[in-house]
Structures are given as C-alpha cells and as structure tokens.
Amino acid sequence: MIALPKMIGASGNDCIVATVTMVCMYWRLTKGNLAWHLPSDFESQEWANLFENGRKYVRMSGMPFNNIKLFLRKLNLPLSVELEFLEDTYGLRNLINENIPPIVLYDHTYFMKNVRGPGHAVILVDQTQEMLVSVNPSLEPKFYHKLAKIDFEESWKMNHNATIIIYPKTYKLEVTKIPTKTLMSYFKEEGTI
Amino acid sequence: MKYRLRAQALDEPQLIAYDRILRRYGSSCYPQAVNEESDHWRIPIGVYVQSSVIDEKTEKEKIFNLNFQNVGEVLVRKSTRKIMKATSLGTLGKNITEKRASVRRIVEQDLIKILGEKELQIRFGQLRFAFAGLQPIYRTVTRLLLEDYPTYNDLLNIGNHYLEQVDLLIEIGYAEYTDQEPRKLVATNKMKELYWKEKNVDKTIDAIFGLVLSEYYYDLQKGRRIAQFIPYVRASTAYYGDAIQFGRLISIKEHRLKESIREYYKGAPAPPRLKYAYPTLIRELVNAQILEYDNEYITGRTDIFERLLESRSKLPLSEGQFSFFG
Numbered sequence: 001m002i003a004l005p006k007m008i009g010a011s012g013n014d015c016i017v018a019t020v021t022m023v024c025m026y027w028r029l030t031k032g033n034l035a036w037h038l039p040s041d042f043e044s045q046e047w048a049n050l051f052e053n054g055r056k057y058v059r060m061s062g063m064p065f066n067n068i069k070l071f072l073r074k075l076n077l078p079l080s081v082e083l084e085f086l087e088d089t090y091g092l093r094n095l096i097n098e099n100i101p102p103i104v105l106y107d108h109t110y111f112m113k114n115v116r117g118p119g120h121a122v123i124l125v126d127q128t129q130e131m132l133v134s135v136n137p138s139l140e141p142k143f144y145h146k147l148a149k150i151d152f153e154e155s156w157k158m159n160h161n162a163t164i165i166i167y168p169k170t171y172k173l174e175v176t177k178i179p180t181k182t183l184m185s186y187f188k189e190e191g192t193i
Numbered sequence: 194m195k196y197r198l199r200a201q202a203l204d205e206p207q208l209i210a211y212d213r214i215l216r217r218y219g220s221s222c223y224p225q226a227v228n229e230e231s232d233h234w235r236i237p238i239g240v241y242v243q244s245s246v247i248d249e250k251t252e253k254e255k256i257f258n259l260n261f262q263n264v265g266e267v268l269v270r271k272s273t274r275k276i277m278k279a280t281s282l283g284t285l286g287k288n289i290t291e292k293r294a295s296v297r298r299i300v301e302q303d304l305i306k307i308l309g310e311k312e313l314q315i316r317f318g319q320l321r322f323a324f325a326g327l328q329p330i331y332r333t334v335t336r337l338l339l340e341d342y343p344t345y346n347d348l349l350n351i352g353n354h355y356l357e358q359v360d361l362l363i364e365i366g367y368a369e370y371t372d373q374e375p376r377k378l379v380a381t382n383k384m385k386e387l388y389w390k391e392k393n394v395d396k397t398i399d400a401i402f403g404l405v406l407s408e409y410y411y412d413l414q415k416g417r418r419i420a421q422f423i424p425y426v427r428a429s430t431a432y433y434g435d436a437i438q439f440g441r442l443i444s445i446k447e448h449r450l451k452e453s454i455r456e457y458y459k460g461a462p463a464p465p466r467l468k469y470a471y472p473t474l475i476r477e478l479v480n481a482q483i484l485e486y487d488n489e490y491i492t493g494r495t496d497i498f499e500r501l502l503e504s505r506s507k508l509p510l511s512e513g514q515f516s517f518f519g
Contacts, residue, residue: 011245011256012243012245012256013219013220013221013243016219016220058219059218059219059282059286060221060240060242060286060289060290061218061219061221061222061240061264061282061285061286061289062218062219062220062221062222063219063220064215064216064217064218064219064282065215065216066216066217083212083215083216084198084200085200085201085203085208085211085212086198086199086200086201087199087200087201088199090199091198091199091200094196094198095196095198098196100196105215105220109258116223117241117258118220118221118223118240118241118243118258119215119220119221119223120220121220159211159220160201160207160208160211161201162211162215162220165198167196170194171194171195171196172194172195172196173195173196173198174195174196174197174198175197175198175199175200176197176198176199176200177200177201177202177203178199178200178201178202179201179202179204180201180202180204180205180208181204181205
C-alpha cells in the first residue's frame with residue numbers, strides 16, 4: 001500500500017489540487033534526495049501555500065491539466081506530470097505496484113448512483129483482487145474509500161480512463177499508444193465472433 | 194528508472210475532444226454527442242457546475258450539479274484527427290456564467306410573479322428604500338383614493354418621471370384620464386373594488402405595488418432606471434433559489450444570506466447602493482412578509498415556497514455526489 005504522508009480535504013473542483021498536493025508530498029517524503037526547495041515538514045506554511053496557490057488555477061469548469069503543468073513548473077518541483085488515457089486497470093495496477101500513486105478521474109456520481117456527473121479526482125493507493133483503495137479528498141476526515149473494481153471500471157470509462165501521473169524527473173515513462181479500436185472489436189461489431 | 198505504460202491512442206473524435214477538454218477546460222466538462230460534418234466532427238461541450246446549499250439550523254449541506262449543455266465546442270478534422278477549432282477557456286467561462294444567469298432569471302421571474310399575487314398580502318410599503326423609488330405611484334394612488342383627482346397638466350408639471358409611473362397605473366387598469374378637458378386622472382372601478390375589499394389605503398397601495406412590480410419589474414429597472422427594488426429582489430431570489438434547490442425551506446444566518454446573494458448574482462452588474470445595510474434590508478423583507486425570522490435564523494414563507502416549487506423542475510439540476518449530514 002502506498003502511504004501518503006498527509007491527507008488534504010477538498011470539495012468541488014478543488015479535488016484535483018488536493019490530490020496533486022498530496023502526491024507531491026508523497027514524492028517529497030519518498031524521494032528526499034531530489035532537488036527540493038520545500039521542507040519535509042508537511043505542516044509548514046510552504047505546503048499550505050502550495051495548496052492555496054493551486055486553487056488559484058481552478059476555473060468554473062474544473063482545473064485544466066495545462067494549469068496543473070504550469071502550476072508545477074512555476075513551483076520548480078523535481079516532478080513531471082502526464083495526462084494519459086490508460087488502456088485498462090492493469091495500467092493502474094502496475095503503477096501502484098511500482099509505488100507511483102496514480103490520480104484517476106472518474107465519474108463518482110455514476111459510480112454511486114448510475115447517473116452522469118462531473119469528473120472527480122482521487123488517488124489510488126492500494127488494490128485487492130476485487131477492490132481498489134482510493135484516497136478521496138471529498139471524504140474528509142475518512143479519506144479512504146474502497147472502490148469495487150467492476151463498478152469503478154465502468155465509471156472510469158465514462159472519463160475515458162483518464163489518469164494523471166506525477167513522477168520524479170529521474171524516472172522515465174514510456175507510453176505505448178494502443179488504437180482504441182482493435183481488429184477484434186471490428187469482428188465483434190460484425191458479429192463474426 | 195524506466196516504466197512502461199499502455200494508453201489509448203487519440204484516434205476517436207470523442208477521445209480527441211475529451212483530451213482537449215481535460216487539458217484546456219477541466220474535468221467538470223464533458224463531450225456531448227459527436228456531429229459528423231463534411232470534413233470534420235463537431236463535438237459540443239457540456240459542463241457540470243456545482244452549487245452547494247446549507248441549512249445552518251440543521252447543519253445540513255447539499256451539493257447539487259447544474260448540468261449546462263452547449264457551453265462550447267470542439268471541431269476535429271477528419272483527415273488529420275487533430276483539433277481544427279475549439280472554444281477558448283475565457284469564452285467557455287463566459288458561456289457558463291450566462292447559463293447560470295439564465296437559471297437565476299427563471300427563479301427571479303417566477304418569484305416576482307408570485308410576490309405580486311394579492312392573496313399573499315405582501316406589505317411592499319415596508320420596503321422603505323424601494324418605496325422611495327415608487328413615490329409617484331404611492332402619492333397618486335393616495336390622492337385618487339381620497340378622490341383628489343389631478344389634471345394631466347398638474348402631473349406633467351411635476352416631471353416626466355412622475356408621469357411615467359402614473360402611466361403604469363393606467364396600463365394595469367387602475368387609473369384613467371377623463372375625456373373632458375381639463376383631462377383628469379381618476380380611479381377606475383378596479384381600484385375602487387380593491388379599496389373596498391382591502392378597506393385600508395396602505396393595503397390597497399401594497400396590492401398595487403405588487404401588481405406593478407410583478408408586471409413591470411424589468412421595465413422599471415432597465416427602461417425607467419428605478420433600481421431601488423433590486424437589492425430586495427436579489428435577497429429574496431437568493432434565499433428562495435437556494436430553498437427550492439434544497440427541496441424545503443432553509444434556516445440561515447444573515448452572513449450566509451449575504452454570501453448566497455453574492456454567489457447567486459456572481460457576474461451580474463452590481464445594483465446601486467448594494468451595500469445598503471443588510472440587517473435593515475432583511476428586517477424590511479421580514480416586515481414585508483417575504484421572509485421570516487426563526488429565532489436567530491432567517492427563513493421563508495411556506496406559501497411562497499410552495500408556489501415557487503414548480504420552478505425546480507425547470508432547473509437543470511441533479512443532486513451531487515456528496516451530501517454531508519451534520
């Protein structure tokens with residue numbers, strides 16, 4: 001299980017800022033040898049400012065990914081950030097296994113009620129055969145929320161499996177792009193298999 | 194360290210549009226159905242805007258999603274599968290603000306119509322600041338009820354602004370000019386009947402104010418620049434707007450109502466003298482029987498709320514993912 005050093009509560013569109021801040025804190029703790037100019041004390045004012053400054057990048061329509069990039073670049077953190085539409089939950093499983101906490105954007109309203117709603121950001125920190133364990137900033141003070149894999153997959157699919165990956169600049173992420181329609185899916189559409 | 198990941202290629206118009214949405218707008222937006230056109234796909238954008246309402250007495254908060262469609266669009270070229278054209282973030286923000294204003298207008302218009310209903314017996318005369326703006330109506334109705342009929346020239350000599358408001362009384366059928374010279378303004382049977390029913394000058398004036406307000410609020414505000422009613426209407430709309438979203442009357446404190454007004458009318462032009470003391474404004478709304486006090490809280494009237502509840506179905510509303518119960 002990935003242990004996040006500090007939980008940050010947020011509601012509405014601030015969920016992305018909270019998750020990004022929590023993941024930055026995680027890397028500060030686990031990769032202390034990188035060129036950080038932020039203290040290791042997560043209760044310090046610098047970290048509080050980081051979250052508050054991040055909120056300035058939130059718009060009525062949510063926080064654009066480009067703003068997350070800009071925000072992290074301005075802070076000059078030794079981290080890279082990517083937005084990817086993963087192929088499936090195996091990708092998430094691999095990231096968790098490699099101790100890289102993925103921020104997933106999924107339709108929480110659909111997950112809860114089968115009704116479409118806005119994309120919601122949570123951090124995945126662990127998994128079992130049937131469950132994914134998430135840290136949900138909107139569920140303060142509990143934070144931890146177990147998501148049934150099958151239901152999660154459906155509601156994550158609503159957001160095209162969107163995932164934000166924040167990782168140290170010393171890592172290299174190689175992304176293989178898979179066509180959304182495979183030969184098999186054409187055969188399935190035709191009903192030949 | 195090297196990590197390998199498998200991700201979907203951006204080869205579907207919906208996915209290309211969603212990638213653009215997440216990168217430039219945010220995760221509250223979503224692509225609507227794809228429209229195929231000659232050399233490109235047109236993908237309209239919808240957005241979920243969150244709105245939260247708190248009942249301070251029961252410490253209960255509900256978060257709602259307002260679903261607005263067509264707040265922007267993305268055009269994807271078929272040959273290259275690249276973005277051809279897309280709404281800018283600034284324009285998208287403006288479109289969302291406009292859509293929010295349309296929701297506000299629905300509630301405001303319905304509330305104004307309801308407040309004009311005679312059965313509710315709203316005491317408009319208690320709204321002192323607004324009253325100042327409608328002095329010509331007040332004075333004219335008082336004179337007519339006392340059978341002191343002014344001539345057209347008398348009214349004209351006072352000023353055009355005076356005559357304009359008198360015209361409103363004529364338009365709603367409560368006053369008319371005589372045919373003989375000198376033309377005099379007289380009360381119609383409608384006004385006499387109303388006075389006979391109310392048996393009180395002040396109550397008759399309240400009822401006439403209600404009618405004028407419900408019929409001509411926007412005209413008074415824009416055409417005749419009588420803006421004194423605006424703070425009262427905004428405070429009432431913000432309260433009842435939140436209450437109908439919540440599904441029942443809520444009890445809030447003064448500072449919360451102030452915040453609700455600010456939130457509800459975000460982006461709307463500020464009315465003159467918005468800072469007109471809130472405690473006074475609220476007390477006058479209570480005296481006028483539009484709002485009520487519930488000990489230290491402010492609440493609404495059940496009959497107004499019930500009449501307004503129909504407006505809820507007109508709102509693009511769905512209850513959000515999180516409802517906190519205290």
